[in-house]
Amino acid sequence: MNAVAFPGRPRRRTGVAEPEPSQRIALVSGANRGLGYEVARQLAAQGVTVLLGARKPLLGEKAARQLRREGGTVIPVKLDVTSTQDVRELAARIDGEYGRLDILVNNAGAYFDIDDDPSSVNIDLVRQALETNLIGAWQLTEAVLPLMQRHGYGRIVNVSSGCGAIDSEGSACPAYRVSKAALNSHTRMLATELAGSGILVNAVCPGWVATDMGGHGGRPVAEGAAGIVWAAMLPTRPAINGGFFRDRQRIDW
Template identity: 70%
Template sequence: MNPLPFPRRSPRERSLATEPPLTQRIALVSGANRGLGLEVARQLGTSGMTVLLGARNLAAGEKAAKQLRRAGSDVVAVQLDVTAQADVDALAARIEQDYGRLDILVNNAGAFFDIGDRASSVDVSHVQSALDTNLLGAWRLSEAAVPLMKRHAYGRIVNVSSGCGAIDSEGEDCPAYRVSKAALNSYTRMLASELRGSGILVNAVCPGWVATDMGGPGGRPVADGAAGIVWAACLPPQGSITGGFFRDRAPIAW
């Protein structure tokens, strides 16, 4: 008989034994040097936890991290291109060495909002690139994060998705983006199912249309979109909400 992957504990025992204080939590946010990711890093940092601010361009990441440190948050810029396995592996090793744990992972890095494309004519290389960032980037990071989270039987993985990735969403535009986010939603549900009962909660969050470089002008304030992501990143053990798809803390259709 295979050994159980997790110890048998009641929900109360697990919550008392494994939920770390905010000031001891380590969070990683990908694509965090600007826009939605930067605001998520800011809000998490304000709570008192240490935030690793992932950025493809480390200089840009350090500039953003300095801005948050001036406001009193413990934020560290880290090199992270989610499409590069070497970056993911190097960062996982650094987290292991420097902190010995990872409590929160926000898979925010995203790209290829191809509003002018159509499914019948899109350049398939664009679809491949969208999948590599929006789906496989989150997949790479989650695989690296889960062992660090299992060690303490505590973790929160938040996949930043989109309502237009819902299977029944209407629309003929953004085919690469839609398909990549629909796939991310499917991955969210599979990973949540696998990790159910482990103390690691996995959810997808749609921030809504926010005014960022990718979303364009006219959207709602970035802070409003980030708030739902931060909520999912800080879910308490009680209730064990996992495998869900949310916007503004409310479930939405897949």
């Protein structure tokens, strides 16, 4: 169900017009390959200006150049979500060059520890998974949120996983699983806080996709990315906020 506002908490109704896709600025983290790259492609194909986040600038430039050949407006930006300096510098750059950010896709993720067990996993690996999958998304969101609040419009999409659902079964991928469960919790809290502000916050599970992290045998990347792009382009009405989705269908937390 949608995020519910706590009694007595004021909600802002901005009445700001929804920007046309060609006016929207999107930031996609971890976008130089795989799922993030395809999300950037699909957003650019809809006319959105895409800031393609990549830890390594050369790889980001190569990916952006490939997408620009398809006619989209794609700009590479240096972004390691675990680096507070990278996050702050990028937020300042977006503010200075665009004065707004309409879409944030927290896609950067890692540490799919499929061969680990919760009773014996390396705790350093758990810390690293949390640093990337949870804290990285958290601090990036905090840094750019004022750019959305300025215009009363925004879409925040946290790329999660069904294995992070509380009632999901299995013991594999403990570090990854716990980090995505924590990301889901953050999604719900932020959605509740921002309800009525014009900023929609949702989590999306792309399913098992055939990427470097997911491995062979998964669904086509374009199918997994489509659900993320749907959440990034949600209309203002009805306000779909605080949900967990796969293929545009709500799933259990």
